[in-house]
Amino acid sequence: MLGDLINLGDTLIKRIFPDPEQQAKAQSELRQMEQNGELAQLNARYSAIVAEAQSKDKWTSRARPMFLYVMYAVILLVMLGSVVGVWWPVQMKQVADNLKLMFGAIPEPLWVLFGTGYLGYSASRSYDKKQQTKAGL
Template identity: 50%
Template sequence: MGVISSAVAGGLFDIGGKLIDRLFPDPEQKAKAKRELEKLEQEGELKKLSTRMSTIMAEAESDDPWTSRARPSFMYVFYLVIISLVIVAPTLGIFYPDQMETFFNNVGEGFKAIPEELWWTFTSGYLGYGAYRTYEKRKGVTRNKP
């Protein structure tokens, strides 16, 4: 796990450096941004991020199908909810406007009932999974399971 963690931290530092090179054309601003990135790395912020990424990577590489498929399945459920609320419900609302008003009021109350921590969990899982998949694709990494 330590090797994966340090590889991810190094990768994050490299990505940060490349982003700085692209975003800051002025050499002075670029140098200042790189110093800040190095400062973050020294303070352990990149280490924390690296630890999170290594956990995501370990889950994705797990031989247990429940573990390796949990995050994508969770995202598919959210996709279904979003599609239902954005496409299906408004389409049905054309034919049943009074019922749709009640429906959307109930949905709004339901979303308000979800704790903020759960939204952050979903967001970090979604972004972590997307980042790892991007990393896998760019490195040409494939999972060869027996």
């Protein structure tokens, strides 16, 4: 797997740095990271994530998407509540004020975590699907 990371790093370097001199410098730094053991640490982290995703335990393998499903449910409930407000506008005004207070109480780092998790999960799923397509699975 470490070899895969090196190959991925080399591919990214070639795409990011069009100048051969910059490519050589970046590849030299990549090799230095490899020697320092930094890539081994990254590899260990990646292996843990892959092991979690491939776990047969539903709670372990579904933990990240479950967070997204909870956020989807919250958004859906807010949308449904706005429709119900047509019949009970006074009560819905109170509900809207309460929701504004409650959503305002959620710390910004949690929203950042949600956005990061959403983008990371989406990107990794897309990458996995592309790899499966290439492999003919």
